[in-house]
Amino acid sequence: MQLTTSFTGSRGVRYPAPDVARGFMLLFVAVANVPFWSRVPTESAGTFRASAADAWWVFVRTLFVDHRALPLFAMLFGFGLMIMINRRIASGTRAYLQSLPGVDAGHEPTAQEESWAREQATVDARRLVRRRGWWMLLFGFVHGIFFFGDIIGAYGLIAVIFAGWLSRKRYTALYTVGAITTLVAVGLQLMMGPASSGGGDGPPDVTALPWAVSNMLFWAYGVLIQDFAAIILLCAVVGARLADTDIIIHPERHRGLLAGAVVGGLALAVVGALHSALTNVMSIPAWPWDVATKEFTGFAGACGWLALLALYAGGPAPDGRLTGLRRIASAVGRRSMTVYLSQTILFGTIFVIVPLLVTGERLWLGQAAAALVAVAVWLVIVVLCVVLERGGRAGPFETLLRTAVARSERKRLRPAPPSTSQPADARPGAVPAG
Known part of the structure; x- marks a missing residue:
């Protein structure tokens, strides 16, 4: 499958900012969503006491994420x-x-x-x-x-x-x-x-x-x-x-x-x-x-x-190429749905599926530790996106959505153009016959 570069003009110039922003933004989303998976038991239940690292991390997260x-x-x-x-x-x-x-x-x-x-x-x-x-x-x-x-x-x-x-x-x-x-x-x-x-x-x-x-x-x-x-x-x-x-x-x-x-x-x-x-x-x-x-x-x-x-x-660079973190973030950003859904798959595996199979209980982490897990998950998905980028392939969920949208299209009756009822030589710019 040939990947179509996002945000390109007719000459194929790559505009990196939207995709780079989307790639880094997905790291913020992972950090913001991981507390849903690692919601710690309350201190009143006697099962967890928040650490100073947890408190200060939540302080930073509240300000910026x-x-x-x-x-x-x-x-x-x-x-x-x-x-x-x-x-x-x-x-x-x-x-x-x-x-x-x-x-x-x-x-x-x-x-x-x-x-x-x-x-x-x-x-x-x-x-x-x-x-x-x-x-x-x-x-x-x-x-x-x-x-x-x-x-x-x-x-x-x-x-x-x-x-x-x-x-x-x-x-x-x-x-x-x-x-x-x-x-x-x-x-x-x-x-x-x-x-x-x-x-x-x-x-x-x-x-x-x-x-x-x-x-x-x-x-x-x-x-x-x-x-x-x-x-x-x-x-x-x-x-x-x-x-x-x-x-x-x-x-x-x-x-x-x-x-x-x-x-x-x-x-x-x-x-x-x-x-x-x-x-x-x-x-x-x-x-x-x-x-x-x-x-x-x-x-x-x-x-x-x-x-x-x-x-x-x-x-856009003169040669249309990106390097370093910009290239990596762009690869992630152009596969945003795959990255977003993959976060759920990995979070579910880490916090629910594997712990239940091994210990019979979900994994509960403090806020700071959960944030580190979120960063690690994002990095794993980054590797996946870089591999897809090198192979010139779109993300699997982007491909699935694009295919579903295309195949569900239904033909519609379109009105005739306004000139069809006029003779060809009556239209402005038409060349008279003969």
């Missing part, structure tokens, strides 16, 4: 979705224009025909995004059976619902809905107060239900409410808008803007999460607005991380 990794993931999802839409509309418009009668004879398409071709291509792009969204929902559902913190389903829901607005670039409407869902989510968290932070490191106690059923219920809740009705929609829209600019694909042209986003975004994120982080290392009570503040400033943190990673990746 929690509620920052997934918004960054959402931005890059929106960016990639809009890149796909733009490419589909551009290639589809050319194909429809080439299908017009008389084009091979040198007849120039009219303005009406060009408008028709672009409209048909836009409809095709909308159908592609929506079809892809439905498949992502299915992937997310299956993944959610094993890991209820799945985010693929929420992204699929965004694609299904907003495919039309995205393909027609109705950003005002998208920003409005994104801002409303963000404000509603923050408002709900303010109303719930400290109670809303209880599920941050794992699922509530649902021992009365089979694990698969409880996971599916929590997955559905997360997709419909916790994830969708939060800041990820706004982040996805911002990412889509960035795809219509050169800020990310040519970060070398916007160093001042991106540097300001790094300083301002990460500083605001740290300030917003500081009090919540301090509760892990100091004997101070949580504030009712801690969770809401972390959630809201997570958007700023995601912007800061994206800007920093884009600056690190830089613009």
Whole structure:
């Protein structure tokens, strides 16, 4: 299978920033998700006492990772979705224009025909995004059976619902809905107060239900409410808008803007999460607005991380090649679904399957040790991605999704071009017969 390089122009120039950012972001996601698998028993039960290393690691993670990794993931999802839409509309418009009668004879398409071709291509792009969204929902559902913190389903829901607005670039409407869902989510968290932070490191106690059923219920809740009705929609829209600019694909042209986003975004994120982080290392009570503040400033943190990673990746090299960590991170980033799902497979193996087979009990680790496991898991998957890169192969889950989307496409009746009812010599630019 020949791998198509992501984010390339007609001359094959590689724009590394989106893929490099996605590759490093998946390390943040692993670190953010591992507490779901290693949720330690409470100290009150007499089975675990948090160490100073655990407390200080959670302090750092709260400032820079929690509620920052997934918004960054959402931005890059929106960016990639809009890149796909733009490419589909551009290639589809050319194909429809080439299908017009008389084009091979040198007849120039009219303005009406060009408008028709672009409209048909836009409809095709909308159908592609929506079809892809439905498949992502299915992937997310299956993944959610094993890991209820799945985010693929929420992204699929965004694609299904907003495919039309995205393909027609109705950003005002998208920003409005994104801002409303963000404000509603923050408002709900303010109303719930400290109670809303209880599920941050794992699922509530649902021992009365089979694990698969409880996971599916929590997955559905997360997709419909916790994830969708939060800041990820706004982040996805911002990412889509960035795809219509050169800020990310040519970060070398916007160093001042991106540097300001790094300083301002990460500083605001740290300030917003500081009090919540301090509760892990100091004997101070949580504030009712801690969770809401972390959630809201997570958007700023995601912007800061994206800007920093884009600056690190830089613009396209003259020879189109990447070296060192950039090459490795790009290989990971272009296989993001495979990496994300592989994390679940490895976490499940390490924390559940092997320990149950060997000792009959799950593996429980402290927060700091679990983070080291997350880094190790990411490194193992990095090796897999580098091997796939050298072989010129896409990730298996990307291939599966692409195949499913392509094979589920259904032909549609398209309206005739506006010029078909006119004689050939009546169209502007047509050559009279004879």
